[in-house]
Amino acid sequence: MAKIKTGVKVFAPASIANVAVGYDILGFAIDKPGDEIIVNFSDTPGLKITEIRGAKGKLPFEVLKNTAGFAAQKMLEHIGEERRGLEMKIHKKMPFGSGLGSSAASAAAGVMAVNEILGRPLTKSQMLPFAVLGEQIADGAYHADNVGPSLLGGMQLIRSNDTLDIHRLHVPKGLYATVIYPHIKVLTKDSRSILSDQTSLKQCIEQTGNIAGFIVGLYNGDFDLIGRSLQDVIIEPQRAQLIPHFYEVKDAVLEAGALGCSISGAGPSIFALSANSLIAEQVGEVMTRIFTNHKIKNELFISTINQEGAILI
Amino acid sequence: MAKIKTGVKVFAPASIANVAVGYDILGFAIDKPGDEIIVNFSDTPGLKITEIRGAKGKLPFEVLKNTAGFAAQKMLEHIGEERRGLEMKIHKKMPFGSGLGSSAASAAAGVMAVNEILGRPLTKSQMLPFAVLGEQIADGAYHADNVGPSLLGGMQLIRSNDTLDIHRLHVPKGLYATVIYPHIKVLTKDSRSILSDQTSLKQCIEQTGNIAGFIVGLYNGDFDLIGRSLQDVIIEPQRAQLIPHFYEVKDAVLEAGALGCSISGAGPSIFALSANSLIAEQVGEVMTRIFTNHKIKNELFISTINQEGAILI
Numbered sequence A, B: 001m002a003k004i005k006t007g008v009k010v011f012a013p014a015s016i017a018n019v020a021v022g023y024d025i026l027g028f029a030i031d032k033p034g035d036e037i038i039v040n041f042s043d044t045p046g047l048k049i050t051e052i053r054g055a056k057g058k059l060p061f062e063v064l065k066n067t068a069g070f071a072a073q074k075m076l077e078h079i080g081e082e083r084r085g086l087e088m089k090i091h092k093k094m095p096f097g098s099g100l101g102s103s104a105a106s107a108a109a110g111v112m113a114v115n116e117i118l119g120r121p122l123t124k125s126q127m128l129p130f131a132v133l134g135e136q137i138a139d140g141a142y143h144a145d146n147v148g149p150s151l152l153g154g155m156q157l158i159r160s161n162d163t164l165d166i167h168r169l170h171v172p173k174g175l176y177a178t179v180i181y182p183h184i185k186v187l188t189k190d191s192r193s194i195l196s197d198q199t200s201l202k203q204c205i206e207q208t209g210n211i212a213g214f215i216v217g218l219y220n221g222d223f224d225l226i227g228r229s230l231q232d233v234i235i236e237p238q239r240a241q242l243i244p245h246f247y248e249v250k251d252a253v254l255e256a257g258a259l260g261c262s263i264s265g266a267g268p269s270i271f272a273l274s275a276n277s278l279i280a281e282q283v284g285e286v287m288t289r290i291f292t293n294h295k296i297k298n299e300l301f302i303s304t305i306n307q308e309g310a311i312l313i
Helices: A067-078 A102-117 A124-139 A147-152 A188-193 A201-220 A223-229 A236-242 A246-255 A277-293 B067-078 B102-117 B124-139 B147-152 B188-193 B201-220 B223-229 B236-242 B246-255 B277-293
Strands: A008-017 A026-041 A047-053 A086-091 A155-160 A165-169 A176-182 A198-200 A260-263 A270-274 A298-304 B008-017 B026-041 B047-053 B086-091 B155-160 B165-169 B176-182 B198-200 B260-263 B270-274 B298-304
Touching: A008 A102, A008 A147, A008 A176, A026 A067, A026 A102, A026 A147, A026 A176, A026 A298, A047 A067, A067 A086, A067 A102, A067 A124, A086 A102, A102 A124, A102 A147, A124 A147, A147 A155, A147 A165, A155 B201, A155 B223, A165 A201, A165 B201, A165 B223, A176 A277, A188 A236, A198 A201, A198 B201, A201 A223, A201 B155, A201 B165, A201 B198, A201 B201, A223 A260, A223 B155, A223 B165, A236 A260, A246 A260, A246 A270, A246 A277, A270 A277, A277 A298, B008 B102, B008 B147, B008 B176, B026 B067, B026 B102, B026 B147, B026 B176, B026 B298, B047 B067, B067 B086, B067 B102, B067 B124, B086 B102, B102 B124, B102 B147, B124 B147, B147 B155, B147 B165, B165 B201, B176 B277, B188 B236, B198 B201, B201 B223, B223 B260, B236 B260, B246 B260, B246 B270, B246 B277, B270 B277, B277 B298
Parallel strands: A047 A086, B047 B086
Antiparallel strands: A008 A026, A026 A086, A026 A155, A155 A165, A176 A270, A176 A298, A198 B198, A260 A270, B008 B026, B026 B086, B026 B155, B155 B165, B176 B270, B176 B298, B260 B270
């Protein structure tokens, strides 16, 4: 007779990496979209992926080639549970290649789901390295600027990706994100390959001043300082060319009252931060109108900084 | 009959610029050394410098060529008091070319003294641009990473030197600075000219991570994070060659328990931060012993982060 199957269902949210001033080291979670993963016990030893929805057949069922599967498998090996019979169902509810941390959400959901069904052997912080490993097989790089927020929630600083020296930043009340995903294809590897591996000392000084100002603004609740600081002088000028109408959107968004606006992750999504939900909504209308006028399909998300990250649902 | 001469005497402290992770944008004040300036009213219209002590004849008496004089004069013009009869006596009580913000202390003391004798027409923040102008004639650059702390006190972030977007950072209790000035000649223009005007993106990312981690460490009182963050991967490796025995000192200082250690300003002074005064003193003994063993004269200063800056004495 089969074991009683007590399943768990978890959700891990999208995330905005880089945040203008923290290339590779800063990211925050939003409320939605995100990915759902269901895990059930099974009689057959080992982890299996039995269902993938919403990925248009693009994601592998092979555990070690799948972001969520790999992350979960490495965690299971770490805790000595790799022989446990587990079936994983992945419901992709967010787009690939959007710059919203899609693979990171899958990786975060993967470790979260397995950890939940096993009675939480690990804390979220202990799960993080395995989620990062999972995203690495999709993205090639070992970095936590999407996975960190997607799993842990909040605005996360990753001082060092090598050591996963990660810190939740204080976020003032009222801070809202508006994020638009225009249906334009930008491959992460393209948006990485166009970046110069050099920068000027002057730009680097400006960028250090801006990330420092941004953090002080967050801690002091100084929205003006957050706004003045949200300027990416290094990455955005190189990547903006990959996103049609980027500067038209950015100019209009700042005109509408946003504190700042830049590229979400590797793009093509664009995010803005605002001091309250009303401005965030006006900013959203502006973003939508511009892409729609240009006949580019788009999806809009308005959210506080999601403080929960991956959750059991 | 001459007017009654009611004079004021002010002190402005030395400061540590750059602080490893904030080249041109971070600095803090220490309790001493520093400069004193005395200002008295005079019957003769205009500002005059009537005495300069401790500068070995190296500082000009001509107001517009003297750091303190220029700063004070520009401020007097701003408030419409340039015809006021004022005599300034400058007592240099700290060395030139030490990397301790000597010219900045003079500029800060200059504006502070004139402002005090005139009954405080300006706030310290309003005085700051004139002090920065004063230092500029000594240093060539318009930046506030020494002048800001010397005038305002505290650990100061200058997000932008162009706009003097300056912010006092929270400093946790217990944080101590140990600073040694080895009597070695390093000219600021040399230490600027050896710097590459390019840096790698990788180093820039590390530096942004480190300044961000440093600030989060300060705000959270997380001394371990402060320590991990206090790593200058851009400037220090280029400038260390100008300071004999720098790495011997740094290694020994970290071994003695300091959180971090780097070059103060343009050098040759070296600073360390420690989590309490006992470690700061042990660090000081280590620094002194090494330079003394190498037969290099040196002066040691141990201090909290001075929160007052320029004061009336």
